[in-house]
Amino acid sequence: MEGILKARKSVRRARTVKKYLFLASIIGVQLALFCFFYVGISGGAVLMAFQKNTGGRAVLTLDHFKRFFDVFLHTSDIWIALRNTFIFFFFGFVMLPISFANSYFMYKKIWGYKIFRVLFFLPSVISMVVWSQIYGGIVGPQGPVARLFQILSGSEFPPHFLGDSRYALIFVILYSFWLGYAGSFILFGGALSRIPESVIEAGKIDGVGWFRELVQVIIPLVWPTLSTMLILSLTGLFTASGNIFLLTNGAFGTTTISFIIFQNTYNGGNMADLPPATQGYTAALGLVFTVLTIPLVFLTVKLLKKVEDVKY
Amino acid sequence: MARFKFNRKTGGESAAYTVAFAVMLIFCASYIFAFLWAIFAATKTHAQIVMEPFKWHDKWLFSNFIDVFKRLDVRGVKVAGMIGNSLWYTLGASALGILGPALMAYALTKFQFVGRKALISVNFVVMILPIIGALPAQYRMFSRLGFVNSPLLLISSFGCFGGTLLILMSFFRNLSDEYRDAARIDGAGEYRILFTIMFPLAKAPIFALFVMNLVGVWNDYMTPLLFLPRMPTLATGVYLFSADANARAEYEIMMAATVLTAIPPLILFLLFNKAMLTSLSIGGLKE
Numbered sequence: 001m002e003g004i005l006k007a008r009k010s011v012r013r014a015r016t017v018k019k020y021l022f023l024a025s026i027i028g029v030q031l032a033l034f035c036f037f038y039v040g041i042s043g044g045a046v047l048m049a050f051q052k053n054t055g056g057r058a059v060l061t062l063d064h065f066k067r068f069f070d071v072f073l074h075t076s077d078i079w080i081a082l083r084n085t086f087i088f089f090f091f092g093f094v095m096l097p098i099s100f101a102n103s104y105f106m107y108k109k110i111w112g113y114k115i116f117r118v119l120f121f122l123p124s125v126i127s128m129v130v131w132s133q134i135y136g137g138i139v140g141p142q143g144p145v146a147r148l149f150q151i152l153s154g155s156e157f158p159p160h161f162l163g164d165s166r167y168a169l170i171f172v173i174l175y176s177f178w179l180g181y182a183g184s185f186i187l188f189g190g191a192l193s194r195i196p197e198s199v200i201e202a203g204k205i206d207g208v209g210w211f212r213e214l215v216q217v218i219i220p221l222v223w224p225t226l227s228t229m230l231i232l233s234l235t236g237l238f239t240a241s242g243n244i245f246l247l248t249n250g251a252f253g254t255t256t257i258s259f260i261i262f263q264n265t266y267n268g269g270n271m272a273d274l275p276p277a278t279q280g281y282t283a284a285l286g287l288v289f290t291v292l293t294i295p296l297v298f299l300t301v302k303l304l305k306k307v308e309d310v311k312y
Numbered sequence: 313m314a315r316f317k318f319n320r321k322t323g324g325e326s327a328a329y330t331v332a333f334a335v336m337l338i339f340c341a342s343y344i345f346a347f348l349w350a351i352f353a354a355t356k357t358h359a360q361i362v363m364e365p366f367k368w369h370d371k372w373l374f375s376n377f378i379d380v381f382k383r384l385d386v387r388g389v390k391v392a393g394m395i396g397n398s399l400w401y402t403l404g405a406s407a408l409g410i411l412g413p414a415l416m417a418y419a420l421t422k423f424q425f426v427g428r429k430a431l432i433s434v435n436f437v438v439m440i441l442p443i444i445g446a447l448p449a450q451y452r453m454f455s456r457l458g459f460v461n462s463p464l465l466l467i468s469s470f471g472c473f474g475g476t477l478l479i480l481m482s483f484f485r486n487l488s489d490e491y492r493d494a495a496r497i498d499g500a501g502e503y504r505i506l507f508t509i510m511f512p513l514a515k516a517p518i519f520a521l522f523v524m525n526l527v528g529v530w531n532d533y534m535t536p537l538l539f540l541p542r543m544p545t546l547a548t549g550v551y552l553f554s555a556d557a558n559a560r561a562e563y564e565i566m567m568a569a570t571v572l573t574a575i576p577p578l579i580l581f582l583l584f585n586k587a588m589l590t591s592l593s594i595g596g597l598k599e
Contacts, residue, residue, distance in 0.1 A: 018502075019423065019425070019502075020425065022502045022503070023419050023423060023425055026419055026506070027415055027416050027419045027472065029470065030412035030416065030470050030471060030472035031416075031431075033467065033468075033470055033472075034471060034472055034473065037468060040449075040453050041443070041446050041449050041450045041453055042443045042446055042449070043449075044446075044449035044450075044452060044453055045443060045445060045448070045449035045450075047449075048448060048449050049445075101332070102332070102335075102336065105329065105332040105333075105336070108329075110329055110336070111329075111333060112333070112336075112337075115340070116336045116340055117585075118585055119340040119343055119344070120339075120340070121581050121588075122343040122344075122347065124527065124528075125527055125574070125577045125578055125580075125581045126347065126574045126577065126578070127530075127531035127533070127550070127570070127573055127574060127577075128533075129531070129533055129547055129550050129551045129554070129570065129573070130350065130550070130570040130571075130573060131346070133554060133566070133567065133570055134346045134347075134349060134350050134570075135346070137349065137353065138346070138349070178339070181339050182339070186524075186588060187479075209325075210322070210324075210325045211324070211325075228478070231440055232439065232440070245534075246551070257444070258444070261444065261445050261447055262447065262534075264448070265447035265448050265451060265538065266537065266538060278448075279448040279449075279452075282445055282447070282448050283445050283446075283448055283449060284445075285445055286443070286445010286446060286447075287444075287445060289444045289445070290441070290442075290443055290444045290445070293441065293444070294441065297440050297441060
């Protein structure tokens with residue numbers, strides 16, 4: 001009897017070992033790489049923020065943070081960047097329900113939805129470099145929008161919408177709205193298409209109107225997708241900068257925090273020549289905003305969870 | 313469903329549909345217009361672009377598209393070289409960028425093991441809390457490792473976390489275990505189950521994500537700009553060319569290059585848009 005138990009135990013142990021060996025073989029490499037890069041890069045960034053070179057030796061310092069607060073208090077650059085960051089963030093939040101509404105109508109098979117569905121891919125299929133060139137051509141001083149504005153306002157020259165602090169930010173946002181309108185329609189569409197037909201039909205039989213159906217049946221059913229996307233849009237708060245880079249290169253009051261960081265890093269493509277002070281300053285700036293995002297993110301996660309719990 | 317198709321819509325509903333249709337029409341028309349405009353500008357002579365950018369021209373110079381191959385030159389690399397760089401970078405980064413998370417998603421959803429919950433939390437934290445300002449540190453690390461201006465950069469694409477993982481986890485979670493259990497009883501090994509049963513069952517979302525990756529990486533100019541400055545891809549090539557003051561004098565060549573850059577993703581998308589539309593979802597469905 002004891003022998004059988006022992007044998008069973010050892011078989012089970014062998015199975016467990018085998019399972020872990022298998023798991024290690026399929027996820028070990030990428031996990032090790034992740035740890036190596038993540039720890040190396042974020043650790044490196046923290047070190048960079050606290051280090052400076054004096055006489056060829058790295059010493060700990062708070063200089064980069066001092067410089068950051070100096071710049072923060074005495075110049076307007078970071079304030080403008082911070083303001084724009086929140087403007088873009090707010091805009092991203094507003095875009096989510098809009099693009100969800102768009103997906104909803106496609107799910108409801110609005111007339112021509114098959115063609116629309118294909119065309120809404122265009123913004124993501126064609127490179128942003130191409131779109132920004134086209135947009136620059138259309139709203140630029142030579143383009144039709146500026147000409148129309150010139151005629152309507154009766155001014156002498158057509159305005160340079162992307163090269164003028166009065167308009168640039170608005171036109172960067174318009175560009176994001178133009179191309180981001182359909183948004184994550186693939187993921188929204190995927191979620192909507194998985195709603196069981198029976199649920200919708202049951203509602204119809206009970207005489208539920210289309211608006212009640214949307215608010216009380218459809219949105220609750222796809223809420224996990226919606227809330228995930230909402231949380232993920234937070235991620236972009238301090239990281240998205242692509243459109244600014246291509247449209248205005250951060251000039252004319254359109255810069256953001258993430259763009260300042262990118263600009264300091266890219267610096268015309270001469271990474272190797274980047275002075276350590278700039279590296280340290282950039283790292284310090286990033287660290288301050290990373291710490292600031294943490295409570296914001298967790299607050300949002302909590303709020304979204306609460307909404308979910310209360311409603312359903 | 314057909315039964316309800318003939319139900320008359322209420323006033324509010326049909327108004328909402330009309331507005332939605334008009335808005336969709338405007339957006340889609342503007343996308344088509346913009347792309348046609350790029351082709352239009354790419355077939356003009358230089359003088360026409362400067363003097364009358366929006367005037368219709370009779371002679372469309374499709375030869376500009378051929379001239380791109382001779383005249384587009386970024387840091388000594390010509391278009392043929394850029395296409396080569398774009399190809400290896402796009403294929404490599406897309407394939408590795410999906411393989412890592414796919415294996416991870418399978419492990420996290422189909423096995424119980426110590427640390428499983430922790431890994432799911434790590435993914436969550438990594439996704440919502442990006443390390444801001446890590447670019448200089450990343451550059452320093454990559455250059456020490458010899459990744460800069462080298463195909464070794466692809467190693468960094470073999471990741472495991474992120475949105476791809478979430479999407480594939482939500483797929484695998486809904487995938488029935490019956491086939492797997494049957495195969496186990498028949499004595500199939502874990503690798504055989506993974507590669508001949510589970511991955512083939514998941515080929516629709518994996519393929520859709522792969523195509524989306526291909527398009528995204530092909531169009532990505534930021535990463536190659538930072539880490540492959542001497543190996544410009546088509547996307548960085550067009551960007552650098554457009555940022556170069558001397559090259560700006562060759563606007564029609566640049567437009568022709570932008571149109572050429574858009575062709576491969578357009579073809580991919582025309583071939584596979586149905587696969588991309590029907591097989592992806594995130595976050596699951598509330599029961």
